[in-house]
Amino acid sequence: MKNLSQNEWQDAVANNKDAVVIDVRTIEECRMGMIENAIRLDITQTELFIEEIQKMDKSKDYYLYCAAGGRSGTACAIMYELGFENVFNLIGGFSCWCGNTVQNAE
Numbered sequence: 001m002k003n004l005s006q007n008e009w010q011d012a013v014a015n016n017k018d019a020v021v022i023d024v025r026t027i028e029e030c031r032m033g034m035i036e037n038a039i040r041l042d043i044t045q046t047e048l049f050i051e052e053i054q055k056m057d058k059s060k061d062y063y064l065y066c067a068a069g070g071r072s073g074t075a076c077a078i079m080y081e082l083g084f085e086n087v088f089n090l091i092g093g094f095s096c097w098c099g100n101t102v103q104n105a106e
Contacts, residue, residue, distance in 0.1 A: 023066075
């Protein structure tokens with residue numbers, strides 16, 4: 001697991017064909033917008049989060065974010081414990097994001 005600044009995170013995602021972006025915020029938080037191409041897996045629903053994560057390809061690179069970086073850091077640690085080696089946390093989370101966003105359709 002590695003913490004990345006916004007610039008490092010954006011560059012890594014843009015240059016990685018195997019990048020998977022995961023938003024770990026609640027649905028209510030995601031209504032404010034999401035980072036483009038992110039999938040939503042709410043870390044507050046821990047059992048469901050772990051169930052969905054275990055279905056994912058461990059060889060890919062995962063870039064996680066939440067509102068401020070704390071919950072996504074926890075999610076990265078869980079993924080690392082489950083055998084995912086390439087997990088990256090966005091320092092500052094969505095609250096510091098200056099890149100492209102989309103409205104959540106849920």
